[in-house]
Amino acid sequence: MDNDTTLLLDLDGLAVVRVERLEDGTRRVHLVTADEHARACRQCGTFSSRIKGSAVTRPRDLPHGERGLELVWHRWYCTEPLCPRGSLTEHVRQVPARTRLTARLRSAAGQRVRDAGSTVVQAARDLRLSWPTVMNAFQDAGTQVVDAALEPVEVLGIDETRRGRAQWRQNPQTGRWEPVADRWHTGFVDAPGIQGLLGQVEGRAPSDVLAWLSTTELTWRRQVRYVAIDMSAGYRAAVRIGLPHATVVVDHFHVVQLANKMLSVVRRRTTATLRGRRGRTTDPEWKARRRLLRNRC
Structure with missing residues (x-):
């Protein structure tokens, strides 16, 4: 069932059955489970071979193109007559069970805030997600960094x-x-x-x-x-x-800051000693006060 369209979509474990274009230009992609292990019923272990056409899930994925992409994942019947389950929820690495987002969409939402410097609101607008969804994805992405071992620091x-x-x-x-x-x-x-x-x-x-x-x-x-x-x-x-x-x-910043403060104190004290008053705009040392604090040009 794998074809060039499946390779273009690049969702591991899912195969493209057909693609149709809606009136608004959105492409609707119908998917089935390509991984046979994902078709196994959790209750009886039977591998399903028949699609349950009335039950589908619509996981949201990364935007593809200007018109968007809608995924429709068809579920399967459990073909074991004695199994009370009747239907099963397949799950693959990119689309875990009972999720409404693909793993790569959730990962991209968290990385936009963590690595790209985007705000949660902006990432939610770009990926058409809700604020809590992006915030939860960012927390998961941030936890990966926090829990990672520190590299050597000299x-x-x-x-x-x-x-x-x-x-x-x-x-x-x-x-x-x-x-x-x-x-x-x-x-x-x-x-x-x-x-x-x-x-x-x-x-x-x-x-x-x-x-x-x-x-x-x-x-x-x-x-x-x-x-x-x-x-x-x-x-x-x-x-x-x-x-x-x-x-x-x-550090260099605080050394320079302390030296500049001391230089300003000496300038004010010298002015008070020589002139008996505070500095004025007409005094040469007042005019050069900024130049004293600058690096060599």
């Missing part, structure tokens, strides 16, 4: 990120307000590599950094040679405990 970057506002809750027993969500998160990145964000935890205390490091393998931690931080005493203390063999370095 330079580990640690920095803080502000995430909204802190949330507090009053303890009904003590009456004291306790923090529920910290506004600061700590991110761990592959500084010179291509892995990007490796992990993120709530809080920026040394214990938060050590908690994330404890989730990694010992062999992975031993391969970290340098740790780039932002001159935070808490991060430095955590690195000394969790990665005692690594060399702590300060």
